[in-house]
Amino acid sequence: MTQARYYHAGCPVCVEAERTLIGLLDPKVKVEIVHLGDVPARVAEAESAGVKSVPALVVDGQVLHLNFGAAIADLK
Amino acid sequence: MTQARYYHAGCPVCVEAERTLIGLLDPKVKVEIVHLGDVPARVAEAESAGVKSVPALVVDGQVLHLNFGAAIADLK
Numbered sequence A, B: 001m002t003q004a005r006y007y008h009a010g011c012p013v014c015v016e017a018e019r020t021l022i023g024l025l026d027p028k029v030k031v032e033i034v035h036l037g038d039v040p041a042r043v044a045e046a047e048s049a050g051v052k053s054v055p056a057l058v059v060d061g062q063v064l065h066l067n068f069g070a071a072i073a074d075l076k
Helices: A012-022 A040-048 B012-022 B040-048
Strands: A002-008 A029-035 A053-059 A062-071 B002-008 B029-035 B053-059 B062-071
Touching: A002 A012, A002 A040, A012 A053, A012 A062, A012 B062, A040 A053, A062 B012, B002 B012, B012 B053, B012 B062, B040 B053
Parallel strands: A002 A029, B002 B029
Antiparallel strands: A002 A053, A053 A062, A062 B062, B002 B053, B053 B062
């Protein structure tokens, strides 16, 4: 099973990308959805994973930045 | 069955994103991989689908720009 994290900030771009992407994923991929607006304490975690903007999907140490909703710096 | 198109240009960012993303997708999602460097005639098709940079995944009229490899304008 693959564990992925989808970081977002509730922005329209984030919601749209989530709707598009999550439905395409293999059901075996377990995705934790992290709303950084709700849990700002995890911004540092996202940043250290390499997330520079949201929405972003982190999996196996790789970061996929999806479109552009907001810079991570703007969430601090 | 969902039909998706992955547009790329063979760049390192494109290859990396493809490796990360494609393996996560539901096996029911059929992905056509389009290397715009090899088929420049399809740049216009990508552009009219809303692709502004590669790599990008187009599905159901939605575009997911993944990281940033190259601007579509640079592929013309």
